[in-house]
Amino acid sequence: MAGVEVPRVRYRRTPLLVVTQESAVRKDVYASVGDHVVRQAQLLRGDADSDTVIVCMHPIGSPAYLPLFPELARTGLHVLGSTSRYTVGDAALQMENVLLDIAACVREARERLGYRKVVLAGWSGGGSPMMGYQAEAEKPAITQTAAGEPTLLTETQLPPADAVMLLAAPRSRHRLLTDFLDASVTDELDPDRNRDRKFDLYDPANPNQPPYSADFIAAYRERQRRRNERITDFALEKLTAFRAAGRPHDEHGFVVHGTMADPRWLDPAIDPNGRRPRWSYLGDPAIANNSPGALMRFTTTRSWLSQWSLRTAQVDAADAAPRVGVPVLVLQNGCDDAVPVPHPQQVFDAVAHPDKRLVELPGANHYFSGADQSSHLAAAADLVHSWLAEHDLGGAA
Template sequence: MATPYTMRPHALATADGQKVLGFLFSRGGERNAAFLMHPREMVVTHYMVPDVLDAGWACWVQGPRSVGNDLRLEHEIALHDVAAGMQRLRELDFAQIAMIGNSGGAGLLSFYNQQALLAPEQRLARTPGGRPTGLATASMPAPDAMVLLSPHPGQGVLLMNGLDPSVSDENDALSVETSLDPFDPANGFRRPPESSSYAPDFIERYRAAQRERCARIDAHARELLARRNAARARLKSEPNRQDKRIASHAPIFTVWRTDADLRCWDTSLDPSDRLVGSLWGADPAVSNLGSVGFGRVVTPESWLSTWSGLSSNASLANCAPAIEQPALLIEYTGDNCVFPSDVDRIYADLRSSRKQRHRVRGNHHGMALSAEEPPGQIEAGRLVQAWLNEVAPG
């Protein structure tokens, strides 16, 4: 991209009274704009921005209210951040707006689209944790087109697929039920770069146990919320110091060992061009037991809304059927957290009659799979440019 451009920040107020930032990249005179956002990352440096500008479109990058921190992230509330940016683009008089949902941004923007297309009174009134959403009174302009770029099936489904079900005690990060341990050689594990080989009966038991662990954590989260809500109810009729403490307490808890999707370690499962390992690396002792990982520290509300594969509303299985606008889906063939069967289902669920799917060599972030080949980001950018000009020439 050689042509000069400007980047202008916009301070925005959300419908629920928060402050967020949006950034408009423009060369001037564009009629259409793309909208990029991730629920917890500031993606101002996203690799797709130059390609959007080269297509003759402006590019809006929306910042979330809590950058780099999903401790309190509730997707229903994050929709207000999306809405603030979309409202500003409509005020700026762009004719067409195409959303670009990359990775976790795909779930957020698909969820937004689903709610935006509903009559206000039909929108979700409460989060899974019971918090009022305020969506019924929010202005939620709908997009005109949707790009899903390396979309995983939603943060909750992603995490449930990676939950280590051999955790036998949620209060002990090192507790192990050996018959379910994915990193025990007796169950088929091999040290990377060699691929593991898990038996079908182990896989079946493992996946059932993952859902069971997710359900147990859901129950724990709901129990914490019920305890606080009960104390708040009692305070209304009989104020006392102990209930005041319980009612004021905002609990958090740790979810250990969340990097154990069998497909990361056994590349014969859902085969693709990926290498052995996960998005976090090829050493499960570090990625599964370390302090950095998906959903490691959560509130009951954020767990239920964002990280629960059973309770979150922001899954592609739930939201992709509402995408009736022109849609482009790009998958990277060496992705370690989005697998071919995931993409097959997402594409099948898209309701749009004008949808395209493309496969590009690259890892989850579109980086090259070997030193001898170009990054997949380059081809993905070409595909997005061509598609944007097909939808609405800049």
């Protein structure tokens, strides 16, 4: 699929709030007022009207400032970019609530803003919630939260969208994190105590150095999975103890150390693409491994179970894809230094709907960051614009 170069237009940003009310005993978001749930959104559009809007959301942060969505607005598309309710961070984030946030934005687009067609767009960590949302809207499967508690998803009719686009997106946050977990950590409370140096990727004395053997990679991946399971056991035990003590709404926060230790970053022969060796989307992975800005540093028991646990998390794009009955576009960046190569392919393969397309954008890194990336960003926007036009999802009202 080759995107036709689309003329660029000036666009404007209109801020708006997407507000609903939910009754909850426990407040997971700082400074929430009463029962109000607030999402901070922006409508990006030029002067020409359209009957279609792209709804994008990331679990944390504002996707309206991510590089691709303003570029889509420059092609004349209308984009509603919204935060989830978790604007101050994902320590308490539950994916089931993010799906409710997406539903609020889809209703906002149709009922308040007057759009007839809605396209869900998930960039990076926003991909799996979008696919998970569409699956739940068409064929609901979630009956409780990952922590085994009631969720409003069972009481809410999610309005389905007309198409789904995943853009440089992993299949899920929990599988991505597991790929990144530092396998040398054996003590979650004191990560430098009893560290297994044979699995410390950043220890120069480690006898296992890239290019890594197949046996080492297999052992490393198994230790990552076991570490994820240990943390899940810990979270479940905490909640069980709270409930046994008659305190079912109590929560426990904790730190997960060493979350940027994927062997792919040091060995470009593992799932090869055009990424820069010994580098990651957060810079030097050895520094990012324990950085407070790295993936999943601070969390809580319910959030771990919902976002990060291999055993209990319920939102995974590849798992959801067979239930999605609308056109799907998967865009894979050819030099992605965050999303592992197999993830987009696994999602694409799982889509049962015949109208699906996987497109690789050679040369593009994860954030389209760098002096040489502007042309790749423009090409990505042209591809999206062309695909939407083919499906009558970008035209004038």
